[in-house]
Structures are given as structure tokens and as C-alpha cells.
Amino acid sequence: MKNKHQNNGHFGLYGGRYVPEMLIPALEELEKAYTVAKKDDSFQKEFTDLLNNFAGRPTPLVFAENLTKRLGGAKIYLKNEGANLTGAHKITHCIGQALVAKKIGKKRLIAETGAGQHGVATATVAAKLGFSCTVYMGEVDIQRQRQNVFLMEQLGATVVPVAFGSKTLKDAVNAAIKDWIENVKDTHYVLGSVVGPHPFPTMNRDFQSIVGREVKVQMKKREGKLPDYIIACVGGGSNAMGIFYEFIKSSTVTLIGVEAGGKGEKVGEHALRFKGGSVGIVEGYKSYFLQNKDGQLQKTYSISAGLDYPGIGPELANLHDLNRVEFVSSKDREALEAVRLLARTEGIIPALESAHAVAHAVKLAPKLSKHKIIVVNLSGRGDKDLFILAKAFNDKKFMKFLKEYTQ
Amino acid sequence: MNSIDQKLSEIKKNKKLGIMTHVVVGYPTLEKTVQIVKTMAECGADFVELQIPFSDPLADGPTIMKACEKSLNNGTKVRDCFKIAKDLSSQVSISLLFMAYYNTVFKYGIKQFIKDSKAAGISGLIVPDMSIDEEGNEKFYAYSKTFNLYNIQVISPASTEQRLRKNAKIAKGFVYCTARQGITGVKEELNPELSSYLKKVRSHFSIPLAVGFGISKKEHVKALKKHADIAVIGSAIINIINFSKPSEISKNVVQFMKNLDSK
Numbered sequence: 001m002k003n004k005h006q007n008n009g010h011f012g013l014y015g016g017r018y019v020p021e022m023l024i025p026a027l028e029e030l031e032k033a034y035t036v037a038k039k040d041d042s043f044q045k046e047f048t049d050l051l052n053n054f055a056g057r058p059t060p061l062v063f064a065e066n067l068t069k070r071l072g073g074a075k076i077y078l079k080n081e082g083a084n085l086t087g088a089h090k091i092t093h094c095i096g097q098a099l100v101a102k103k104i105g106k107k108r109l110i111a112e113t114g115a116g117q118h119g120v121a122t123a124t125v126a127a128k129l130g131f132s133c134t135v136y137m138g139e140v141d142i143q144r145q146r147q148n149v150f151l152m153e154q155l156g157a158t159v160v161p162v163a164f165g166s167k168t169l170k171d172a173v174n175a176a177i178k179d180w181i182e183n184v185k186d187t188h189y190v191l192g193s194v195v196g197p198h199p200f201p202t203m204n205r206d207f208q209s210i211v212g213r214e215v216k217v218q219m220k221k222r223e224g225k226l227p228d229y230i231i232a233c234v235g236g237g238s239n240a241m242g243i244f245y246e247f248i249k250s251s252t253v254t255l256i257g258v259e260a261g262g263k264g265e266k267v268g269e270h271a272l273r274f275k276g277g278s279v280g281i282v283e284g285y286k287s288y289f290l291q292n293k294d295g296q297l298q299k300t301y302s303i304s305a306g307l308d309y310p311g312i313g314p315e316l317a318n319l320h321d322l323n324r325v326e327f328v329s330s331k332d333r334e335a336l337e338a339v340r341l342l343a344r345t346e347g348i349i350p351a352l353e354s355a356h357a358v359a360h361a362v363k364l365a366p367k368l369s370k371h372k373i374i375v376v377n378l379s380g381r382g383d384k385d386l387f388i389l390a391k392a393f394n395d396k397k398f399m400k401f402l403k404e405y406t407q
Numbered sequence: 408m409n410s411i412d413q414k415l416s417e418i419k420k421n422k423k424l425g426i427m428t429h430v431v432v433g434y435p436t437l438e439k440t441v442q443i444v445k446t447m448a449e450c451g452a453d454f455v456e457l458q459i460p461f462s463d464p465l466a467d468g469p470t471i472m473k474a475c476e477k478s479l480n481n482g483t484k485v486r487d488c489f490k491i492a493k494d495l496s497s498q499v500s501i502s503l504l505f506m507a508y509y510n511t512v513f514k515y516g517i518k519q520f521i522k523d524s525k526a527a528g529i530s531g532l533i534v535p536d537m538s539i540d541e542e543g544n545e546k547f548y549a550y551s552k553t554f555n556l557y558n559i560q561v562i563s564p565a566s567t568e569q570r571l572r573k574n575a576k577i578a579k580g581f582v583y584c585t586a587r588q589g590i591t592g593v594k595e596e597l598n599p600e601l602s603s604y605l606k607k608v609r610s611h612f613s614i615p616l617a618v619g620f621g622i623s624k625k626e627h628v629k630a631l632k633k634h635a636d637i638a639v640i641g642s643a644i645i646n647i648i649n650f651s652k653p654s655e656i657s658k659n660v661v662q663f664m665k666n667l668d669s670k
Contacts, residue, residue, distance in 0.1 A: 008540065016544070018509055020466045020535040022563035022588055024570055164472055165462065174463055181466070182589045184565060281510045282463055284536070294485045295514030296462040 009198020012321060015314035017197040019284045023177075026184045031199040033104045038206065043099060047207075050095045054128065057092075057210065059083045061218035061375070066345040067362075074368035076361055077227070079215055079243060080348065082381030088351065089211060089239045089379050090121040094190055096207035098125045101188035108132045108187040112176040114141055114169035114235065115305040115353065116148025117380055118192030123157035125190075133157040136175040138167040141305045148384055166299050169235075169309045173283050193236025194313035197284030201241075201314055208242025215375055216246050223373060229364065231256045232377040233356040234327070235271075235306045237313035239379035248324060256364075257316060258356045260302030261329035268299035273312045274320055274327050282310075287317040303332040303388065304352035306380075330359035336392050338362060339382060351380030352388065410502045410530045411557050411580040414453045415615055418636060424628065425637035426667070427454035427617055428644055429506070431474040432491055433483030434460070435648060439656060440491060443648070446657045448499040450664035454637070456533060457495075458506040459488045465508065466535045468592030470642040470649075485515060489527045496528020504531040504559065512537070512547070521550045531557035531580050539573055548577055559617075564588050564604045571611040581615040581637060584608055586622065592642050594621035597630055605634040628667050640667070 009015045017027060037043040051057040060083060064076040081089040098109060109131040113119030119135040126133035135152055139161050142149055149159050165171035173196070180189040194201040194208075219227055230247060232240035234257040247253040262270035270276065273288040280289040282297060290298045290310040302308040319325040330338070338358040343349045350358055354377070361376045368374070382389065390398035418425040428447045432440050444455050460475040460483055467475070488505070496503055505524055512520045512534060524532065537547050539560075551558045557580035562571060565588045574582070584605060587598040598604070598621075605616060618631050619639025623646075631638045644660060651659045 010544075013544075016538075016541050018536050018538055018541055020563075021538070021561055021570065021574065022466075022565050022585060024538065024540075025565050025567050028567075164469075164476065170463065174465060177465055178468070178590050184588060278514075281513050281536070283465070289510075291510070291514070293514070295510040296479060 009202060011315040011318035013279070014285070014287050014317040015198060015201055016286050017284060018281045018286065019197045020181070022181055023184070023197070026180070027197055027199065029104055030100065033100050034199055034203050037100050037103060047096055047099055051092060051210065055085045055091045055095060056083060058214045061215060061222065062346070062348070063222070064346050067342065068365070070345060071362065071365040073365040073370065074228070074372035074374045075370070076365055077219070077373065077375045078346070078348065078378050079211060079375055080378050081211065081239065082348070082351065082354070082378050086117065086121045086124050087381045087383060088117040088121065089208060089242060090118040090192060091124065092210060093192070093204045093207040093238060094118070094121040094125040097188065097190045097203070098129050098131065101131070102129065106131070106186055106188040108134070108183065109190050110134045110136070110176050110179050110187055111190040111192055112136045112169065112172035113148070113192065114172065114308060115351070116141070116145040116152070116384060117306065117351070119152050119157070119159070120148050120155070122190045122192070123152040123155035126157065127155045134179065135159050136162050136172040136179070138162045138169060138172050140167040141169065141172070144388060145305060145384060147387070168300070169305065170283070170297060170311070177283070193238040194241045194315060195236040195283065195285060195287070195311055201285065204238055205241040205245055205315060208238050209245040211239070211242035211377065212244060212246030215243060219375070226250055226253055227373040227375040228252065229254045229256060229372070229374040230377070231258060231357045231361050231364070231374060233258045233307060233353045233379060234312060234316065235309045235353065236311070237316045239377050241313060241315060243375070243377040244325065248319070255325045256360065257325050257327045258360045259327060259329045260304060260307035260356060261331035262301045262303070263332050269301050270329070271300040271302050271307055271309060272329055273310065277310070285314050287314045288312050303335065303392070304356065306351070306353040307356065328360055330356040334359040339389060348378065349382035350378050351382050352385045354378045354380055355382070409555055409557055409580065411454070414502045415581065418453060424632045424635065425453040425617070426451060427456060427619070427637050427639045428452045429456040429458060429639070429641035431458045431460055431471060431478050431645065432488045433478035433481050434474040434645070435477065435653065436481065437483065437487055437491060439653070441495060442657055443660060444495050445499060446660050447664065448501045450661055451668070452501055452664070454502045454504060456504050456506040456641070457488060457492060459485060459511050461508040461511055463508070466590055468590040468642060470593070470645050471591050474645050485511060489523055492524070492527035492529050502530045503528060504533055505529050506533040509534050509537040517545060517547055518550050521554050521556055525554040525556055529556065531559050533559045533561065533583060535561045539577055551579070559583050561585065562608065564598065564600065571608060575611045578612060578614060581617045582608065582612050583617045583619060583639065584635070585620040586618050587620055589620060591620055593623040593646060597621065597627055602634050625667055
């Protein structure tokens with residue numbers, strides 16, 4: 001299977017660089033710097049060194065033996081990206097982008113964040129590499145991820161609440177782009193997914209592709225072959241493209257993206273871009289978006305802030321059209337059950353985002369023979385979801401603790 | 408002949424600074440939009456940008472963004488914008504332009520949007536996030552040409568010589584220069600490097616220069632007279648609308664526009 005037509009940031013019909021003229025010079029500068037860095041041995045060395053000796057790569061590929069036995073079908077492996085510093089895969093593209101930003105003399109990093117993971121990762125890298133840092137976060141997301149705001153602030157970042165639009169991830173992206181337009185001279189925008197104008201989707205995919213490369217090596221060592229299925233949750237798509245990319249040309253590997261089914265089928269109850277959306281051009285790129293007839297973006301919903309986004313990476317849109325990546329969905333309820341199940345069987349509490357992928361593996365594994373292998377990308381760990389989980393599980397002791405703690 | 412050319416030659420003949428004002432269609436209401444545009448025409452505006460409200464207006468500051476949000480909450484649809492354009496074009500003699508984000512055009516159908524704009528009496532399109540580099544896939548400029556609609560290019564102080572050349576090749580009518588690197592919104596002072604920037608732009612473009620972003624008072628307009636052909640006033644008028652009682656919007660817009668006159 002081919003993933004052709006990739007030029008100037010186009011993936012088939014999708015991608016591109018649809019931005020006001022005033023952002024073009026910055027994107028051209030970034031693209032040029034990245035193209036040079038990509039081929040520069042010293043850049044690659046510095047990147048790898050920070051990944052290995054700061055972020056904690058390679059992350060383990062865990063055989064989920066108990067879960068496999070319990071489900072009685074295919075063997076399940078977990079690529080535990082939650083073992084990264086800051087608890088998710090996000091730090092990888094933050095390190096990569098910060099190093100490129102350094103090369104072009106930027107002093108300040110800005111970022112958007114949904115769940116807060118990308119914001120914490122950006123703030124962490126900014127602290128480590130000596131940048132000042134501003135993170136935009138929707139008010140709705142701040143309400144559900146307050147602890148990440150606290151962490152970002154401890155890391156020296158300024159967190160700016162975004163009070164317009166739906167007050168979630170897409171609005172944080174808009175706010176960050178506006179900041180970038182105003183401060184482009186000294187500021188680099190660390191866009192946190194494989195979305196946005198070229199070169200972001202390509203650059204972030206390249207940085208994240210280390211996940212798939214590690215899986216390939218680890219799998220060969222453990223099983224002597226490639227996996228049959230790879231499952232990843234998809235918000236913008238950075239963890240999915242990261243683990244998929246290495247396997248796109250391996251036609252025996254089925255790639256499955258899991259979108260957020262939320263709590264229902266109606267507009268505003270889910271984030272199913274393929275089923276509920278249509279092609280559009282927003283935030284600088286062409287892809288599938290949840291939008292109405294007039295092209296106004298629609299409200300999305302998911303229990304996981306990281307999947308609560310109306311657009312999807314352009315390369316994934318193309319892989320969808322080429323039938324190379326299959327898209328399914330898990331509901332809030334299924335993701336919550338998956339958190340519980342994985343915690344008890346494997347001793348790993350996954351992020352709610354990643355739990356959507358686990359939930360699909362739980363549905364798929366029993367239908368497959370014991371010779372088949374599934375790899376699930378655990379894009380992050382679940383510590384950040386403590387409050388949401390305690391509430392969803394209706395943990396009275398925790399609620400009592402919260403009440404008393406603040407008195 | 409495109410009505411933009413007509414206006415431009417009038418401006419040149421009278422040796423005056425042209426004025427382009429701006430409204431967000433449906434803000435505060437559709438009826439008020441019509442009334443405000445008529446008032447602008449009576450007060451000497453040469454061009455009016457009718458902004459089609461969009462949920463994610465990338466290049467707009469808080470003032471216009473909130474106006475878009477309000478208009479959409481009021482239920483404004485794209486077809487309302489065409490209807491208003493049609494009503495207005497039969498009642499006023501100024502040039503009407505659509506300002507839109509590209510998704511609005513794309514979702515409507517690029518060719519259809521341009522065709523219907525023309526039929527509604529629109530003379531030009533300002534679509535800031537339609538990039539020249541994407542024309543190969545979009546044919547936006549090609550269709551604009553077919554239907555004799557002017558695509559107004561927007562450039563900024565950050566635009567490189569290469570980008571200015573590229574834009575100059577495709578620009579029609581006049582070129583919209585943002586006075587500063589930034590998003591829309593009122594500012595106290597003009598960019599101190601404005602004159603050298605506009606000089607640089609002049610060396611690449613043979614068409615007139617419009618300057619917008621942050622233009623809100625008499626002093627700004629006066630300062631622009633030396634360097635530009637058209638002053639664009641956007642957020643400042645929305646601010647007037649925001650602070651006015653519904654019944655006093657027209658009166659206050661008249662007052663504001665009279666005050667701008669630097670003659």
C-alpha cells in the first residue's frame with residue numbers, strides 16, 4: 001500500500017498550508033530549518049540523546065499476558081508511551097521542535113493543549129532547553145485538568161485560559177496561532193499534533209515515528225515477526241501516526257485508529273470525524289472536520305480532552321481514503337471499563353485517550369486466533385485523569401477527601 | 408468594468424484617501440447590518456467588507472471574533488450573507504466585498520460561491536487563509552477571474568520580497584496591507600515602520616494600496632494619506648456598535664466616520 005502524493009505537505013487531497021500570508025514566512029523558515037536538521041547528524045544525535053537520557057526512551061513493549069489469557073484470543077502487547085517523562089508520547093515532538101526552534105534563534109515557545117499533556121511536555125522541554133513558555137488551554141479543559149495547569153506553572157510556563165468558542169482544544173489552537181502571528185519574530189509555536197499547516201503534520205510524524213521503529217525492533221526480538229494489528233487512539237493523530245508510520249508499507253499489518261464515540265450519536269456528543277464529518281479547511285489544513293453545512297465547526301465531546309477535537313491529521317485522512325487505516329470508535333463508558341481492566345490485569349493505568357484503543361483491543365482480541373498479535377499504543381498514563389476517574393467511578397472516599405482537603 | 412476600478416479612479420481623480428469599512432454580517436442583527444452599511448455609504452465609505460461569520464476566524468482579534476460568535480449564535484447562515492449583499496447592492500453605490508475564511512468558500516463550492524457572489528453584486532473577495540500556493544488544487548483565483556471578481560491579496564510587514572512578488576502577480580483591484588504583523592484589532596499607535604514597509608510594497612505592486620489593522624482615529628487616517636490609497640477601518644466600528652444602544656448605532660457610526668475625515 002502506498003502513501004504517495006506527499007509533496008509540499010499534501011497527502012493526497014489533504015494537508016497543505018492554508019494560512020494568512022503573514023504566517024507564510026514563519027512556516028517557510030520552519031520548513032527550511034527542519035529540512036536541514038533532518039539530514040544533520042549533530043541534530044539527530046542531540047535529539048536521540050535527549051530522548052534516551054532525558055525523556056526515557058526506548059519505552060517498553062509490554063506483553064499483556066494476563067489480559068491476553070483473560071480474553072482468550074490474540075496476544076496483546078502494549079507499547080507503553082506512558083513511561084516517557086511527563087507521562088505521554090507528546091514529549092518526543094516537543095524535544096524535536098524545540099531543537100529546531102533553537103536553530104532558528106527563537107527564544108519563546110508557545111503551545112496549545114487539550115488534556116494538558118502536550119502543554120506539560122512543552123513546558124518541560126522549555127525549562128530544560130532555556131525557553132520562556134506560554135500555553136493556551138480552553139476553560140473547559142482547565143476545569144477538567146486543573147492539576148496539569150498547576151504542573152505547567154511549576155515548570156515556569158504561563159497558562160492562558162481560552163474563553164472563546166467551545167473553550168476546548170480547537171480554540172486553544174486558534175489562540176496559539178494568533179499569538180504566533182503577533183510574535184512570530186522570537187516565538188516558535190510547538191503545535192502538538194500531526195495537524196495544522198505544513199510542515200507540522202510531516203515534522204511531528206517524523207519525530208513520533210520512532211515509536212513504530214522501536215515496536216518493529218522489539219517485536220522482532222520478542223516474536224520474530226511483525227504484529228498483525230496495531231491499534232491507536234486518534235485525536236489529532238500524533239500517537240497514531242507515530243506508531244503506524246513504520247508499518248504503512250507492510251500490508252500484512254492491519255492499522256486501526258480509534259476515535260472518541262463519546263456518549264451518543266448526536267452532534268456535540270462525540271468526536272467521530274469520519275462518520276460525522278466532511279472535508280474542509282480549518283486551522284491551516286485540509287482534512288475531515290466535524291462541521292455543519294456552512295462549514296462552521298461543530299461542538300465535539302469526549303470524556304478525554306485529548307480526543308475532543310473536530311479535525312484529524314491530513315495524512316490520516318488520506319490513509320482513511322486509501323483504506324490503509326481502518327477507523328472505529330470507543331465510547332466513554334468502554335474507555336472507563338478499559339482503564340479498570342488494564343489496571344487490574346496488567347498493573348498499568350492508561351490515559352483515558354489510550355483507554356479508547358485498549359477498549360477496541362478488548363473487543364477485537366477474542367475474535368482472533370491465538371497466533372495473531374495485537375499491539376496497542378498506550379499513548380499516555382492515567383495519572384492526569386485521577387479526578388475524572390474518581391468522579392466517573394463515583395469514588396465517595398476520594399470525593400470526601402477532596403472536600404476535607406480544601407477546608 | 409469591475410466597480411472596484413470605478414471607485415479607485417474616483418478616488419484618484421478626487422485625490423482623496425479612499426475609505427473601506429467593515430461589518431460582520433448578522434452582528435448585531437441582520438437588519439442592523441443593512442442599516443449600518445447604508446449609513447457607511449452615506450458617510451462616504453467607498454468600499455465595505457461584508458465579513459461572513461465563521462466559527463474559527465484565524466486572523467481576527469477578540470473584537471471581530473466575538474462579533475462572529477454572536478452573529479452565529481443569532482443563527483446567521485451563509486445564504487443570509489448572499490441575500491444581504493443582494494439587497495444592499497441594489498440600494499447603495501459603493502463597492503461591496505465579501506471577507507470570508509476559506510472553509511466557507513470551500514464548503515459552499517468554490518465556483519458556486521464566486522458565481523453567486525457576482526450575482527449578488529459583490530465586486531471583490533478577501534479570503535486571507537486562501538494561500539497562493541494552494542491554487543493548483545483550489546482554482547480560486549481562476550474562478551474569480553472567470554466571473555470578474557477581484558481577489559484582494561492580504562500582505563503583512565513580515566512578507567518577504569519573494570512573497571510580495573508572488574502576490575503582486577495575482578493581486579487584483581488593490582492590495583490589502585496589514586499595518587502591523589498581527590491580528591485585527593484597535594491599537595493606539597501606528598507601526599512606526601509603516602512608511603518604509605509601504606514603500607517596499609509599492610515597488611512590487613502597480614495597483615493601489617489599502618492599509619488596515621489598528622486604524623481607528625483621525626490621526627491614523629491623516630498619517631496614512633501620505634503613503635496609502637485606502638484606509639481600512641474594521642474593529643473600531645465594531646467597538647462603536649458594541650458600546651451603542653441599538654437605537655443609536657447609526658448615529659454613532661455617522662459621528663465616528665465624520666470624525667475620521669481628515670480634510
